[in-house]
Amino acid sequence: MTDKKTNPLWNILRSVKLTLFLLSILAIVSIIGTLIQQQEDAGIYHSIWFRFIIFCLAINLILCSIDRFPATLKLFRLTPDPDRSKLFEEATHRTILLPDAGVGQASSSIQGFLMGRFNNVVVKDSGNASYIYCEKGRFSLFSVYLAHLSVLLILAGAIAGSIFGFSGYVNIPEGGSIDSVVITNGEDHSHMDLGFTVLCKKFLIDLYDNGAPKEYRSDLSFIVNGQEALSGSIRVNHPIKFKGIRFYQSSYGDMPGEKVRIKALNNEKAEETTIEAELGKAVMLPDNKGELTLSDINDNLMNMLGPAALIAIKSQEGKETPIWLFKDKDIIKNKYSDMFELSQKFNPSAYSPFTFDLFEMESVTYTGLQVSRDPGVPFVFAGFIMIIIGLFLTFFTSHRRFWIRLESDKGNVKMSLAGTSNKNPAGMEKALDGLFLRLKEAAMEGKHND
Amino acid sequence: MINTVILSYITFVYFFCFLAYLVLLVTGRQAFGRIGTYLTAAGFAGHTVGIIFRWAESYKLGIGHAPLSNLYESLIFFSWTIILLYLIIEKRTMNKSIGTFITPLAFLSLAYASFSGDMNNAIQPLVPALQSNWLTAHVITCFFGYAAFALSFGMSIMYFIKMTEGPDNKGVIFNLIPGLNVLDELSYQMVIMGFLLLTLGIITGSVWAHTAWGSYWTWDPKETWSLITWLVYAAMLHARLIRGWQGKRLAMLSIAGFVCILFTYFGVNYLSSLHSY
Numbered sequence: 001m002t003d004k005k006t007n008p009l010w011n012i013l014r015s016v017k018l019t020l021f022l023l024s025i026l027a028i029v030s031i032i033g034t035l036i037q038q039q040e041d042a043g044i045y046h047s048i049w050f051r052f053i054i055f056c057l058a059i060n061l062i063l064c065s066i067d068r069f070p071a072t073l074k075l076f077r078l079t080p081d082p083d084r085s086k087l088f089e090e091a092t093h094r095t096i097l098l099p100d101a102g103v104g105q106a107s108s109s110i111q112g113f114l115m116g117r118f119n120n121v122v123v124k125d126s127g128n129a130s131y132i133y134c135e136k137g138r139f140s141l142f143s144v145y146l147a148h149l150s151v152l153l154i155l156a157g158a159i160a161g162s163i164f165g166f167s168g169y170v171n172i173p174e175g176g177s178i179d180s181v182v183i184t185n186g187e188d189h190s191h192m193d194l195g196f197t198v199l200c201k202k203f204l205i206d207l208y209d210n211g212a213p214k215e216y217r218s219d220l221s222f223i224v225n226g227q228e229a230l231s232g233s234i235r236v237n238h239p240i241k242f243k244g245i246r247f248y249q250s251s252y253g254d255m256p257g258e259k260v261r262i263k264a265l266n267n268e269k270a271e272e273t274t275i276e277a278e279l280g281k282a283v284m285l286p287d288n289k290g291e292l293t294l295s296d297i298n299d300n301l302m303n304m305l306g307p308a309a310l311i312a313i314k315s316q317e318g319k320e321t322p323i324w325l326f327k328d329k330d331i332i333k334n335k336y337s338d339m340f341e342l343s344q345k346f347n348p349s350a351y352s353p354f355t356f357d358l359f360e361m362e363s364v365t366y367t368g369l370q371v372s373r374d375p376g377v378p379f380v381f382a383g384f385i386m387i388i389i390g391l392f393l394t395f396f397t398s399h400r401r402f403w404i405r406l407e408s409d410k411g412n413v414k415m416s417l418a419g420t421s422n423k424n425p426a427g428m429e430k431a432l433d434g435l436f437l438r439l440k441e442a443a444m445e446g447k448h449n450d
Numbered sequence: 451m452i453n454t455v456i457l458s459y460i461t462f463v464y465f466f467c468f469l470a471y472l473v474l475l476v477t478g479r480q481a482f483g484r485i486g487t488y489l490t491a492a493g494f495a496g497h498t499v500g501i502i503f504r505w506a507e508s509y510k511l512g513i514g515h516a517p518l519s520n521l522y523e524s525l526i527f528f529s530w531t532i533i534l535l536y537l538i539i540e541k542r543t544m545n546k547s548i549g550t551f552i553t554p555l556a557f558l559s560l561a562y563a564s565f566s567g568d569m570n571n572a573i574q575p576l577v578p579a580l581q582s583n584w585l586t587a588h589v590i591t592c593f594f595g596y597a598a599f600a601l602s603f604g605m606s607i608m609y610f611i612k613m614t615e616g617p618d619n620k621g622v623i624f625n626l627i628p629g630l631n632v633l634d635e636l637s638y639q640m641v642i643m644g645f646l647l648l649t650l651g652i653i654t655g656s657v658w659a660h661t662a663w664g665s666y667w668t669w670d671p672k673e674t675w676s677l678i679t680w681l682v683y684a685a686m687l688h689a690r691l692i693r694g695w696q697g698k699r700l701a702m703l704s705i706a707g708f709v710c711i712l713f714t715y716f717g718v719n720y721l722s723s724l725h726s727y
Binding site: 016017019020023024026027030031033034035045158167208210212213214215216235236237238239246248249250370371372374377380381384387388391392395423426 | 513574575577578579581582635642645646649650653656657660661662663664665666667669671674675677678681682684685688689691692693718721
């Protein structure tokens with residue numbers, strides 16, 4: 001123990017100075033974080049060194065608690081001597097002379113009053129004096145440990161969540177289904193298989209008169225091995241849980257469907273034909289001049305070129321020509337004038353004698369879901385409840401100890417009251433005033449009953 | 451709309467409350483204190499009526515919800531909590547000098563709501579994410595917490611004014627301001643109350659976020675700033691309870707904490723956030 005006490009590292013780690021320092025550092029780093037925060041990504045808060053500060057705070061909190069707990073336990077187990085003369089030598093006690101009273105009678109009246117109202121009433125009689133000890137709120141000694149334990153519980157829950165949980169999103173077209181979601185982890189986006197299929201049977205939206213959404217709802221069906229295991233609807237604020245994974249309604253929008261309409265202009269004959277193409281299916285070009293397959297559809301190609309469709313045309317000789325067609329070709333032409341000539345892949349006339357024009361894309365409504373699993377949540381929420389109880393007890397309860405001294409004084413009784421409290425001295429003064437008044441009444445009342 | 455008209459008049463009432471308390475402090479004449487208290491109580495009653503009218507009006511429009519859903523409504527509610535808490539404190543401490551420092555905060559909050567050029571005071575329908583009882587719990591706990599911190603801030607300002615009193619610097623304005631120890635204790639009591647309520651506010655927001663967005667904490671700038679504020683006040687409580695800090699240093703921390711509150715409330719709106727205010 002002596003080693004521990006003189007060890008400088010131990011002394012720093014268990015100090016409240018370190019706590020104050022770490023709280024300040026955490027606040028400053030968080031301030032910087034919000035000021036430089038990138039649009040959506042909270043990189044700084046997931047960095048190793050930010051976690052290291054929190055880790056240090058947790059260690060500091062644990063060591064502070066370990067350091068102080070034995071003293072608290074000792075105080076908790078201790079029953080003080082009812083005769084505490086030293087306390088009465090200080091100026092803060094209250095004294096009154098009860099006329100025509102006996103010590104024994106006054107003492108028993110006061111004991112009768114204290115029983116049931118106070119805890120651990122201890123009496124010591126010695127000759128012509130009687131000493132009484134009583135107290136309230138002994139368990140309040142532990143309230144601060146409860147508050148701090150709750151912080152550790154919340155941190156533990158957060159760690160459990162970040163290790164064993166995940167958070168991602170997925171867009172499901174109405175009537176369509178998915179079996180994997182996109183996991184976002186900072187900059188990284190990766191796919192994760194759910195192990196089951198989620199089908200969006202129906203998506204409904206209800207608007208206010210001003211066009212703002214009032215409510216939107218997805219009717220989902222969870223399918224395992226071809227069998228529907230659960231079906232239900234989700235709304236904003238009303239998620240659904242399946243196999244430990246929670247699905248939240250988070251957004252909606254339009255996405256390209258699987259059908260497009262393309263105009264094929266035969267430049268030799270000046271003849272225009274409209275082709276309906278469906279993803280993955282081959283269509284013959286007019287006059288059997290080749291086979292067109294729609295092989296890809298993109299919402300916003302390269303994140304700047306807008307909606308686009310990739311067609312692959314197979315000539316009769318078997319040569320394949322892939323071409324990206326753009327919905328917003330006029331805008332693109334204005335912005336990047338030579339874009340369509342630059343690469344054959346973007347040239348709508350790359351397969352002669354045709355010029356292709358993407359003029360219609362089928363659009364379907366999708367429902368945007370937030371998908372997450374967080375096994376730490378029960379710990380975090382338990383920590384929330386604990387911290388409220390802990391703070392409440394810490395601030396509004398205190399361990400109050402009272403000493404009463406009754407001494408015989410020429411046929412009268414001199415009654416004195418003193419007390420100590422582990423916090424809230426102003427409240428303790430009021431409590432002492434109140435108790436003193438009631439003790440006086442109790443002692444006098446007992447006398448009248450004789 | 452009648453409610454916005456009522457509430458804009460209340461702004462002036464609170465300004466006159468401030469003037470009455472200020473004259474009381476400067477002249478020491480008790481009559482002004484009584485005027486201040488009556489005016490504040492009357493203003494508070496009108497303020498409450500305004501809020502109830504607005505609430506009722508939203509139901510008439512068929513989009514009924516508690517008036518806590520945008521910046522305008524939050525400012526109205528913020529000043530309401532400040533005045534309510536102030537009236538309780540005035541009654542309990544029997545000291546009216548605090549009013550000089552608190553009523554201007556309520557006045558400024560209402561003035562910003564009623565007279566700022568780009569303030570939208572229309573009753574708007576609730577978007578789906580806000581249709582939750584957690585919204586009410588979250589906003590009420592946060593703003594009562596803010597109000598408690600605002601009172602502590604006012605008392606800390608008074609602390610610094612009182613500190614300038616000395617044998618060479620005596621004036622009638624010092625007579626009504628409570629003693630340094632009383633101010634320190636009162637301010638500390640307010641911080642305890644604010645801290646409990648802010649904790650509750652963060653927790654209710656967190657639970658709400660969990661049911662609405664699938665994550666109880668996302669480091670949204672508003673969340674982060676509420677945590678920063680929480681850390682500042684947590685540090686303050688530890689400094690006082692364990693290290694025995696008192697008086698000037700604690701008053702400075704209380705002012706710093708309130709600056710954090712203001713940034714959490716207003717400053718964060720300039721950063722991208724999923725909070726509507």
